[in-house]
Amino acid sequence: KAGHDPQAAKALRNELEAVIGPRGQWSSTECRGLADALLKVAPHRGRTPEHELQWLRILSWCLRPGFGHTRDRERIEQVWALFDEGLKHPGNKGTWNEWWILWRRVAAGLDAERQAALYAAVAPWLGGGPRPKGPHHHGPAEMLRLLAALERLPADAKQNAGAWLQTHFKKVNSWWPLGRLGARQPFHGTAADVVPPDVADAWLELLLPLDWAQADGAAFAAACIARVTGDPARDLPPERRRRVADRLTADKSPSPWIEMVTRAVDLSEGDTRRVFGDSLPAGLRLR
Structure with a gap:
């Protein structure tokens, strides 16, 4: 329905709440059902920066805390495939925030190796060392909150x-x-x-x-x-x-x-x- 209209994408969560109820009341079954639908359209998440931002925002909410429901391991495998792809719109600061929030919310479903990969992704932007080539990684506050959730780090x-x-x-x-x-x-x-x-x-x-x-x-x-x-x-x-x-x-x-x-x-x-x-x-x- 949202097509290529960023305003339609922005309205999606409100439309979902109008049908299902306030997001804080969504059941685990409703959340995972929405997550499955979002993962199916993952290739189209980058139509506009707003599409990507809203896709990440709703997906992260629906996958929290990354375990505890039937087929969550399969869902984590699907969402982790996005890590190497990265953002479609890396110039958008708000999208960076939602990117880190996604990984924080599913962190409990990630093994030690994947948590270490997230640590390696944010460390250069927080620790003062040399930064990798490529787009600037925004969102230091959400990076720090993400690190706090990576309990499998040494x-x-x-x-x-x-x-x-x-x-x-x-x-x-x-x-x-x-x-x-x-x-x-x-x-x-x-x-x-x-x-x-x-x-x-x-x-x-x-x-x-x-x-x-x-x-x-x-x-x-x-x-x-x-x-x-x-x-x-x-x-x-x-x-x-x-x-x-x-x-x-x-x-x-x-x-x-x-x-x-x-x-x-x-x-x-x-x-x-x-x-x-x-x-x-x-x-x-x-x-």
């Missing part, structure tokens, strides 16, 4: 990402990525790849002096970094965890966050969404 790569976040913090203006990078309990990764406790402790030192009422994501980031797992190789010292628990209590943070740093517990559904950075479609099997 710990040293996460340390680099944490340093880049501090360098470019004003672009992100949220501590959520640091909490994800320093988390003691990964969402989809393995315990072997978490950053060492001394690195996590140093990141905690950045958070403790802040006004958590004003610093976006700082309180939850501190809770994730100080979270109890029961594994002494990952957990911070008890006195440090007590300090975080006391601070969370004084700031009247949600009780599940305080509980996270005092004993080993599973995350609530709401806090799982907070870790992920988006709501999750109903009907997914995350465990």
Whole structure:
């Protein structure tokens, strides 16, 4: 229907919501059905910059979090084929943002090799080293959020990402990525790849002096970094965890966050969404 009219492409999400309902209420079955339809027309996604932007935006929403539904592995194979193709309109900054958001939202469905490829794609644009030939890669804030979702990266790569976040913090203006990078309990990764406790402790030192009422994501980031797992190789010292628990209590943070740093517990559904950075479609099997 959108043809080559960018305005029609821009209206697509509103039209979908008029039929299905608000996107936050789309079920996993509805999301994956839309994703399948979008993947079928992937060769035509670049008709205009607006077509590509909207195609990426809706696809990323419909594929989140990259696993948990029948045939998701097949869908991830299809979407990963686009990585080497790259953007059809690399001069469009908004499209770059949606590109990185797509990979963040499906990161949990990507293996370590593919997550490493994404790290390699953004590292030259954040770390100050030589940049590859070709189009300028826009969207440093979304690059940093993407890195935070790449839990299968080795710990040293996460340390680099944490340093880049501090360098470019004003672009992100949220501590959520640091909490994800320093988390003691990964969402989809393995315990072997978490950053060492001394690195996590140093990141905690950045958070403790802040006004958590004003610093976006700082309180939850501190809770994730100080979270109890029961594994002494990952957990911070008890006195440090007590300090975080006391601070969370004084700031009247949600009780599940305080509980996270005092004993080993599973995350609530709401806090799982907070870790992920988006709501999750109903009907997914995350465990």
